[in-house]
Amino acid sequence: MPRKQIVAVVGRPNVGKSTLFNALAGKRISIVEDTPGVTRDRIYQDVEWLGKVFTLIDTGGIEPDSKDVILSQMRQQAEIAIETADVIVFLCDLKQGVTDADAQVADMLRRSGKPVVLTVNKVDSFKRDSLDVYEFYNLGIGDPIPISAANMQGIGDMLEEVVKHFPDETATEDEEDDDNIKVAIIGKPNVGKSSIINKLIGENRLIVSDVAGTTRDAIDTEITHNKQKYTFIDTAGIRRHNKIKEHLEQYMLVRTVSAVERADVCVVVISAEEGVTEQDAKIAGIAHDNGKAVIIAVNKWDLIEKDNHSVNDFTKKVRQTLSFMPYAEILFVSAQTGQRLVKLYDMIDAVYQNHSMRVATGVLNEILMQALVMQQPPSDRGRVLKVFYMTQVAVKPPTFVIFVNDKKLMHFSYTRYIENQVRAAFGFAGTPLKFLIRERKGDNSIKGNHK
Template sequence: MRKGVMAIVGRANVGKSTIFNRIVGERISIVEDVPGVTRDRIYADASWLTREFRVIDTGGIEIEDASFTEQIKMQAEIAIEEADVILFVVNGREGITKEDEFVARMLQKSRKPVVLAVNKIDDQAYKDNIYDFYSLGVGNPIAVSGSHGIGIGDVLDEVIQLMPDTEEEYDEDEIRFSIIGRPNVGKSSLTNALLGEERVIVSDIEGTTRDAIDTAFVKDEQKYRVVDTAGMRKKGKIYENVEKYSILRALSAVEKSDVVLVVVDGAQGIIEQDKHVAGYAHEAGKAVILIVNKWDLVQKDEKTMQNMEKELREQFKYLDYAPIIFVSAKEHKRVGLLFPMIQEVYANNRKRVTTSVLNDVLIDAQAMNPTTTFNGGRLKIYYANQVSICPPTFILFTNDPMYLHFSYKRYLENRLRESFGFEGTPIHIIARKRD
């Protein structure tokens, strides 16, 4: 199921970021009692009543010609356009302002469902103020206090009710893969090379691809669907407001993919943003392939590829399970090797291990390397079971999970990989106390 999207909008200094942090359960947005602190949209995942959704925090919309005002307004417009539900936040202590009326008109034009939250009602003396906000014409006002959490549950009940059904049709015979990476690493060229046609625009100008484009095709009797995402750019270096939203679209593409191809620029080398981009796929538990593109532009000797692979393993330590392939999308070199690799990591991400064989491997692992004392006790693993796939997830039933040292957990993961493969997919190991 695709996650629904809720955008939080309103004028400056009404408490949008405080409500955002309250909903997502952590302090992601900077909260400061100064107008205009939140300038870029900030994204986070949240859940309510078992429903997961994505939240966008936006900068405050102002009418006056102040610094960043026009950019903030345009960002909010994009968030409104792409959201399924809008949470419109106003300040219950200050009453309606001309900025509130301006935002209300924007929302009426959008024809999107709106939930009106009257914030800073943490004192009964202000309770009656909410009735004034009916005149905005965007729905029934709900009294809330972002600082104290009052009324947030009522707001989320309303949001979930208005969130559309986002169930997507899924062909079980089809392998879905997305191509992600920072701008200008050759994602569109790679898409065209895989498809064997000029499906997407290819340009040397950063940020050419702004939309995620789904394309279904068949290769060697196997169905595929590829999503070419807009390039992800570090927040502090995103200048075009449209491009900023491409991050959320790329996250959505990763979310609905089976396999994620993380592309880096072999000619330019690895930069910090590459690791940031790859982290999205790893955290989502997807099968991953690391692709070094533009290999035709690299001056090579007999050790160049080996040195590059060593650097990749050093920089992407959390992706040590991901296979690495060097390609030139422009010259269509080695691109054909990707298809069998995609099939392999796809299968590994869905691999199931029988309980008896799994426990035999763990018994052998403990015999070869017994547990040691940690946190005041010594770990005993009674038995294990695989509970899910995508990614493969294993439960260890123990005397006490606190006794499991991270290095021993890493050792067990390595033994599972040696025994069952799992190349290209993360695996999760969870320790629980046996009842």
């Protein structure tokens, strides 16, 4: 299955990037109920257009220092988009016309060789404003597409142009790749991601290659360990980009999105020296939002002065800061000494199995029936929640549908209670579980499954 394409929006302040982002994100596809988590900056959003799903990156959220001028802000956005996006939407403002900054950024984008969709926003009347739109042909990066993000006009034409640049969906990845467990090593800069990969490869290096379709300057490393093939997706190759150094953190978040999209398992690397930070939470949150299996590798553990409580104390801090992913496995390692790194393979195998696990409907409903007996479903103003039955509809992550008489009565805490019962029965360590609540009129419960 081809990976999701990444589309970035670039443009001057106040040309309507956020309005466009919100208009497109308004069409967001999500089969998942809202779950409480940490507040994370929403710099990306999955968007669907005519059956094609892509990830939209909002470079507008990447703010320069206040002393930066508009042009340097746009250049930084363009650099990030050029590095990470498959297609770039260059947004201009009809009311302001073509500016010097637009012309210089257009030049950068043209030289990058990336597909660019030139979009002119704030076109209130397509007839009246057509001559003004022609002015943007002077930028030399193709036909300008007129839109009004605020009025949702012309957006379909723009998206049609964007998806034209996507690869043919019938083209699949190498057959050999199908058995590989794809592992993204993610984390802040300088926590030791590359060192971990290099240590894991060790003498087992079989092929180090650029695999077609990989993100810019992330090298996919293929390796076989105990007859299992792995593809390690490294997001670390960023130090060469001196231009982007001051925006390293935001750039890392954008890069992380593209690596996570392609992975089965995400290893979130945290520095034991620095402790677990809000930035770690943002990066881990990307894996969580994408429903990936997660291992938290606490690196540089050899550098910490330890006593009998060190592991427990650090684990508590990780659980606290990453409270939205209590399912994640934690491993204390050292890339420097190789301490416990070989255990990472076993853990990757285990969480991958859990991420792909299917549970028979009959067995699931036995667990559900016991759960309903142990804790009665909630009621509201005399109306009682009836839970009819549950079935698993997907894997990666395991996704379950629970059929009830009234969705409004299915409180989040009761869904969480059922999740805990499912986890107690089947483990599912390292993987998030998704629960979808569907209404079913009439009592169509599985025999013997009441309430």
